[in-house]
Amino acid sequence: MIWLVLLFAAAVATATLLGRNDALVSIYYGGWRLDVSLNLFLLGLAVSVFGAYRLMRTADSLWNLPTRAREWRALKRERAAEAALREALAELFAARFARAQRASQHALELQADVPALKDDAQFGILARTIAASAMHQLQNREGRNQRVEEALALGTPRASSAHEGVMLLNAEWAVDDRQAERGLALLGELPPGVGRRTQALRLKLRAAQLLRQPLEGLQTARLLAKHQGSKEAAQSLLRSLAMEALEQTYDLEQLGRVWQALDRTDRADAWVVAKAARQACALGDAALGRHWLQTLWPDLGKYPVEARAQLALALVECAPGLGSDWLPRVESALAMHGHEPALVAAAAMAFADRQLWGKARRLLEQTATADTLPAPVRRQALRCLAALAREESQDEAAAAFDQRAAAID
Numbered sequence: 001m002i003w004l005v006l007l008f009a010a011a012v013a014t015a016t017l018l019g020r021n022d023a024l025v026s027i028y029y030g031g032w033r034l035d036v037s038l039n040l041f042l043l044g045l046a047v048s049v050f051g052a053y054r055l056m057r058t059a060d061s062l063w064n065l066p067t068r069a070r071e072w073r074a075l076k077r078e079r080a081a082e083a084a085l086r087e088a089l090a091e092l093f094a095a096r097f098a099r100a101q102r103a104s105q106h107a108l109e110l111q112a113d114v115p116a117l118k119d120d121a122q123f124g125i126l127a128r129t130i131a132a133s134a135m136h137q138l139q140n141r142e143g144r145n146q147r148v149e150e151a152l153a154l155g156t157p158r159a160s161s162a163h164e165g166v167m168l169l170n171a172e173w174a175v176d177d178r179q180a181e182r183g184l185a186l187l188g189e190l191p192p193g194v195g196r197r198t199q200a201l202r203l204k205l206r207a208a209q210l211l212r213q214p215l216e217g218l219q220t221a222r223l224l225a226k227h228q229g230s231k232e233a234a235q236s237l238l239r240s241l242a243m244e245a246l247e248q249t250y251d252l253e254q255l256g257r258v259w260q261a262l263d264r265t266d267r268a269d270a271w272v273v274a275k276a277a278r279q280a281c282a283l284g285d286a287a288l289g290r291h292w293l294q295t296l297w298p299d300l301g302k303y304p305v306e307a308r309a310q311l312a313l314a315l316v317e318c319a320p321g322l323g324s325d326w327l328p329r330v331e332s333a334l335a336m337h338g339h340e341p342a343l344v345a346a347a348a349m350a351f352a353d354r355q356l357w358g359k360a361r362r363l364l365e366q367t368a369t370a371d372t373l374p375a376p377v378r379r380q381a382l383r384c385l386a387a388l389a390r391e392e393s394q395d396e397a398a399a400a401f402d403q404r405a406a407a408i409d
Helices: 002-018 038-063 065-093 097-112 121-137 141-153 157-176 180-188 198-210 214-227 231-247 252-261 270-282 286-302 305-317 326-337 341-353 357-368 375-391 395-407
Strands: 024-029 032-037
Touching: 024 038, 032 038, 038 065, 065 097, 065 121, 097 121, 121 141, 121 157, 141 157, 157 180, 157 198, 180 198, 198 214, 214 231, 231 252, 231 270, 252 270, 270 286, 270 305, 286 305, 286 326, 305 326, 305 341, 305 375, 326 341, 341 357, 341 375, 357 375, 375 395
Parallel strands: none
Antiparallel strands: 024 032
């Protein structure tokens, strides 16, 4: 409707302006004279100008046809190169690594023939990175390293993100090859901002675990915990690393250094404290283990059942040489949590070590029959019962307890 209204408006304007125009235009050429109306002259002039314009455009198009043909062929090759790069990425994600390698090589060959892509460092880095990723999956380490070196050599400020990605992948592949020291060296070459990214911290943590460096892993894990949202997963990781660091100690001096190197939150973790106490007892200093347990024992009620069990089982191992100051603590814990087998076992071993057999006998019997307790704890309870039976000259009962202890796997 709008075009129809415009058409009628143009017709009315034309009729109004040109309908009653009696002017003439005289054209003289030699001895000839041509008289035409002004309307016809203006129309002819407009047609002539339009025809001349079209003629010039046609001539220009014909003159520039070779150039346009070259540009069209270059554009076609550029699109082919981009398509080959997309195909390589798709094949890599589809786990068709040989195809991904061929497609990336084809993209690089096309790039060399395209002026617009010849100096595009990011395109070259991406193509070589895809090829290196495919070779890594195919266990072609020599070809992978060659592609990585070529990609790193193309690093420019305009392709900084791609360059950083290659450096991260190179470090990840070193860790995958279990070359932890090389992986840490590659991570150390990253710019400071890149080295604090989540992926870099994860790789550093994996390398520290491969090198059996739990303290270094602890520092990395704390940084990683700030980047991740799952506090439970971070706490579990920190706990396992702290326990691993304690387990790797071989003397009391080293154990003390590792304990002091732990964070305050780690030294307040029930699992970590229990592991430290067990390690101290294994290295011959049960008193040190009881000292560490003493820091958490008054607050047993604040911990979950599993945490209380860890602390109680650690006290079982640290019971030899237990002082009388522990008896009120054990009795208080037993009064509040007497239904928990681990605390019953801790109280039994504490009373047995102090030779309070009247209190220890029933608790030792409960410990010996508690299937949820570890086998060494039940075996130790039976041996204590056997020792008590021998003191009471009940040799048959003592032999029965010894047999039951030997039968526990």
